[in-house]
Amino acid sequence: MRNKVERQMEDFRYNVWALRTNKGWTQERLAEEAHLSHVTICRLETGSRIYGQMQTCLAVANALDADLNEMFNTMIPVKDPVRPYVKNWRTRK
Numbered sequence: 001m002r003n004k005v006e007r008q009m010e011d012f013r014y015n016v017w018a019l020r021t022n023k024g025w026t027q028e029r030l031a032e033e034a035h036l037s038h039v040t041i042c043r044l045e046t047g048s049r050i051y052g053q054m055q056t057c058l059a060v061a062n063a064l065d066a067d068l069n070e071m072f073n074t075m076i077p078v079k080d081p082v083r084p085y086v087k088n089w090r091t092r093k
Helices: 004-023 027-034 038-046 054-063 068-073
Strands: none
Touching (some): 004 027, 027 038
Protein backbone atom coordinates (compact mmCIF):
# COMPACT_ATOMS: atom_id res chain seq x y z
CA MET A 1 0.00 0.00 0.00
CA ARG A 2 1.34 3.40 -0.97
CA ASN A 3 1.73 6.12 1.60
CA LYS A 4 0.79 9.78 1.10
CA VAL A 5 4.29 10.86 0.07
CA GLU A 6 4.49 8.14 -2.58
CA ARG A 7 1.08 9.16 -3.99
CA GLN A 8 2.11 12.81 -4.08
CA MET A 9 5.36 12.01 -5.88
CA GLU A 10 3.43 9.89 -8.39
CA ASP A 11 1.08 12.85 -8.99
CA PHE A 12 4.07 15.16 -9.38
CA ARG A 13 5.77 12.87 -11.91
CA TYR A 14 2.59 12.55 -13.93
CA ASN A 15 1.98 16.31 -13.82
CA VAL A 16 5.51 17.11 -14.99
CA TRP A 17 4.85 14.92 -18.02
CA ALA A 18 1.31 16.31 -18.55
CA LEU A 19 2.31 19.97 -18.35
CA ARG A 20 5.38 19.43 -20.51
CA THR A 21 3.26 17.62 -23.09
CA ASN A 22 0.61 20.36 -23.02
CA LYS A 23 3.31 22.93 -23.81
CA GLY A 24 4.67 20.77 -26.62
CA TRP A 25 8.08 20.67 -24.93
CA THR A 26 10.62 17.90 -25.04
CA GLN A 27 12.41 16.78 -21.90
CA GLU A 28 15.45 18.65 -23.20
CA ARG A 29 13.48 21.90 -23.49
CA LEU A 30 12.12 21.55 -19.96
CA ALA A 31 15.62 20.85 -18.69
CA GLU A 32 16.87 24.05 -20.34
CA GLU A 33 14.01 26.14 -18.98
CA ALA A 34 14.46 24.73 -15.46
CA HIS A 35 18.28 24.93 -15.60
CA LEU A 36 18.53 21.20 -14.88
CA SER A 37 20.00 18.27 -16.76
CA HIS A 38 17.97 16.19 -19.18
CA VAL A 39 18.80 13.15 -17.04
CA THR A 40 17.19 14.79 -14.00
CA ILE A 41 13.97 15.47 -15.92
CA CYS A 42 13.93 11.93 -17.29
CA ARG A 43 14.40 10.47 -13.83
CA LEU A 44 11.66 12.65 -12.36
CA GLU A 45 9.16 11.64 -15.05
CA THR A 46 9.94 7.93 -14.97
CA GLY A 47 10.15 7.64 -11.22
CA SER A 48 13.67 6.29 -11.17
CA ARG A 49 14.42 9.21 -8.91
CA ILE A 50 11.85 8.48 -6.26
CA TYR A 51 12.19 11.56 -4.09
CA GLY A 52 13.36 14.72 -5.79
CA GLN A 53 14.88 17.57 -3.89
CA MET A 54 12.42 20.38 -3.22
CA GLN A 55 14.65 22.84 -5.12
CA THR A 56 14.48 20.59 -8.18
CA CYS A 57 10.71 20.27 -7.92
CA LEU A 58 10.36 24.05 -7.53
CA ALA A 59 12.60 24.70 -10.56
CA VAL A 60 10.46 22.36 -12.67
CA ALA A 61 7.20 23.92 -11.47
CA ASN A 62 8.50 27.43 -12.17
CA ALA A 63 9.66 26.46 -15.66
CA LEU A 64 6.20 25.04 -16.37
CA ASP A 65 4.41 28.08 -14.84
CA ALA A 66 2.65 25.73 -12.45
CA ASP A 67 1.70 25.84 -8.79
CA LEU A 68 3.95 23.47 -6.85
CA ASN A 69 1.20 22.50 -4.40
CA GLU A 70 -1.17 21.69 -7.26
CA MET A 71 1.45 19.51 -8.92
CA PHE A 72 1.69 17.36 -5.79
CA ASN A 73 -2.02 17.12 -5.03
CA THR A 74 -4.04 16.99 -8.27
CA MET A 75 -3.95 15.29 -11.63
CA ILE A 76 -3.60 17.88 -14.39
CA PRO A 77 -5.42 16.90 -17.60
CA VAL A 78 -3.47 16.39 -20.80
CA LYS A 79 -4.78 18.42 -23.75
CA ASP A 80 -3.81 15.89 -26.41
CA PRO A 81 -3.22 12.50 -24.82
CA VAL A 82 -0.52 10.38 -26.34
CA ARG A 83 0.43 6.81 -25.73
CA PRO A 84 4.14 6.79 -25.03
CA TYR A 85 6.23 3.80 -26.00
CA VAL A 86 3.76 2.63 -28.68
CA LYS A 87 4.84 3.52 -32.20
CA ASN A 88 2.09 4.50 -34.63
CA TRP A 89 -0.62 3.85 -32.04
CA ARG A 90 -3.30 5.64 -34.10
CA THR A 91 -2.94 3.12 -36.91
CA ARG A 92 -3.05 0.05 -34.67
CA LYS A 93 -6.25 -1.97 -34.43
